[in-house]
Amino acid sequence: MKGSLVSAEILEPYAEALMSAAKSQNITEQIGEDVRSLLSALDNSEELRQFLGNPFVKEADKKAVLGQIAGEGVHPFTRNFLMLLVDRRRILFLEGIAQQYLTLLRELNQTVLAEVISAVELTEAQQQAVREKVQAMTSARAVELSTKIDPDLIGGVIIKVGSQVVDASLRGQLRRIGIRLSSAA
Incomplete structure (x- = not known):
């Protein structure tokens, strides 16, 4: 029950908002590549996962690290979305939101x-x-x-x-x- 509540209340709305913004700019595939890169970084680094999920780490520090990880290759929409997640204290759900976005992208592309x-x-x-x-x-x-x-x-x-x-x-x-x-x- 708790997992489905988190999914319905947090993961789905954020993923749908990102998809909506990506559709409006016709960049769904580029955002999809950015999201896959972020998921890969999270999969390969338990430290990164713990750092982003730690409530005692300052938002500015999280933004700085995400900025370094994202680099210049990430679309500005993705970068802004990450900063929004930090501001709203939802960055610990990044992995779930990213997976939900990829699910929406797969549905869009059949x-x-x-x-x-x-x-x-x-x-x-x-x-x-x-x-x-x-x-x-x-x-x-x-x-x-x-x-x-x-x-x-x-x-x-x-x-x-x-x-x-x-x-x-x-x-x-x-x-x-x-x-x-x-x-x-």
Whole structure:
């Protein structure tokens, strides 16, 4: 309940406001790239996450750090949005707002997100095959892949698209064989 309340009260309105501003200026893709860069920075730095979420750190310090991270490559809309989040003490929700913005961007572009878990890194050809399979399953215009490595799969892949899961991993196949054998006994 608490997670959905935060989503409805904070994440969605801020992400929708950013999307609305981006649409009005026809820069939705550029803001999307900025948001992906910010998410990457947050994923790669636990210190940054803690720094932005710390209520004892001064707003000016947070703005200075965000300005350095954003650099000159970030669109002024994105920079202003980050400063607004600091001013309104919502910067600790940056990750959720950014993910919500990307969800809105995918809806706008009729793109689906497919989470692919594999035992080893997928080649470009394998990634393209997964994209084509997901496109056939969903009738989406485009497919965005989020890949993760899980050596416990032994081989194969698990593809998650929304609530659909396609388990083509060796671990999954072995588990299904085990279930069939135990039910036959």
